Amino acid sequence: xxxxxxxxxxxxxxxxxxxxxxxxxxxxxxxxxxxxxxxxxxxxxxxxxxxxxxxxxxxxxxxxxxxxxxxxxxxxxxxxxxxxxxxxxxxxxxxxxxxxxxxxxxxxxxxxxxxxxxxxxxxxxxxxxxxxxxxxxxxxxxxxxxxxxxxxxxxxxxxxxxxxxxxxxxxxxxxxxxxxxxxxxxxxxxxxxxxxxxxxxxxxxxxxxxxxxxxxxxxxxxxxxxxxxxxxxxxxxxxxxxxxxxxxxxxxxxxxx
Numbered sequence: 233x234x235x236x237x238x239x240x241x242x243x244x245x246x247x248x249x250x251x252x253x254x255x256x257x258x259x260x261x262x263x264x265x266x267x268x269x270x271x272x273x274x275x276x277x278x279x280x281x282x283x284x285x286x287x288x289x290x291x292x293x294x295x296x297x298x299x300x301x302x303x304x305x306x307x308x309x310x311x312x313x314x315x316x317x318x319x320x321x322x323x324x325x326x327x328x329x330x331x332x333x334x335x336x337x338x339x340x341x342x343x344x345x346x347x348x349x350x351x352x353x354x355x356x357x358x359x360x361x362x363x364x365x366x367x368x369x370x371x372x373x374x375x376x377x378x379x380x381x382x383x384x385x386x387x388x389x390x391x392x393x394x395x396x397x398x399x400x401x402x403x404x405x406x407x408x409x410x411x412x413x414x415x416x417x418x419x420x421x422x423x424x425x426x427x428x429x430x431x432x433x434x435x436x437x438x439x440x441x442x443x444x445x446x447x448x449x450x451x452x453x454x455x456x457x458x459x460x461x462x463x464x465x466x467x468x469x470x471x472x473x474x475x476x477x478x479x480x481x482x483x484x485x486x487x488x489x
Contacts, residue, residue, distance in 0.1 A: 240479055241420040242472055244460045245431040248438035249414055253367025254398045257430065258379075261387025261394050264429045267307055267455055271322055272389075275303055278322070279389055281329035289328050290335045292344045299325065300393040301347055302340055308430065310455040364400035365408060371401050419445035421475050421482075423468060427455035440485075447481045451488050 247256050265272055283296035306317035320337050327334045336344055345351040376397040383391045420443050424436030440448040451459050451468055460472050467488030475481055
């Protein structure tokens with residue numbers, strides 16, 4: 233939009249420019265379920281139990297529409313802290329599914345409050361407002377139900393979450409500008425983690441392909457959303473810093489381990 237004001241441009245954890253707004257992550261379910269690894273069967277059992285009868289977690293009732301949201305937050309990256317938070321979340325939910333009395337962890341309590349009461353959801357509200365005018369979406373609720381049913385088998389846990397109806401279906405205004413057509417005169421550097429379950433590697437590659445003359449750095453073997461300066465990877469950080477310092481892109485695409 234502002235090519236005359238662009239110089240050195242880094243896109244970290246880029247998404248596919250062809251799918252803006254709330255449709256950007258509709259195919260992410262299989263990647264998210266794969267990231268659960270050995271815990272998938274346990275979470276699936278919890279999900280099915282919550283579908284039969286909502287689970288009591290402290291003062292909240294957790295049904296099958298809420299379980300994926302609770303599991304997703306600590307699944308975003310593979311840091312030890314996130315792994316511990318995921319284990320704690322699964323343990324609490326499994327105990328509740330077995331009929332035990334449980335209280336949510338602080339992280340779960342924050343997610344439950346935001347999801348079920350709207351408390352502390354200013355960031356989500358802002359994101360929703362942005363995404364609803366980034367791309368038009370169908371306004372018929374039946375579209376979303378049919379879409380979920382068509383894709384339920386390929387990602388039974390996260391597919392319904394990713395393809396669910398959002399406030400954008402009822403938003404009072406549509407996009408006020410046409411979808412941006414990528415036609416850049418200034419090259420850019422795209423950085424993505426191979427295991428990112430939010431901005432998947434396929435999304436990053438789509439952005440790389442759309443940006444004329446761009447280069448891409450892939451951090452392999454890592455699940456994280458946010459790469460540059462997030463993971464302390466010298467290969468990534470040094471390459472990005474060199475570009476920012478000199479304005480010279482890497483000679484070709486790079487893969488860092």
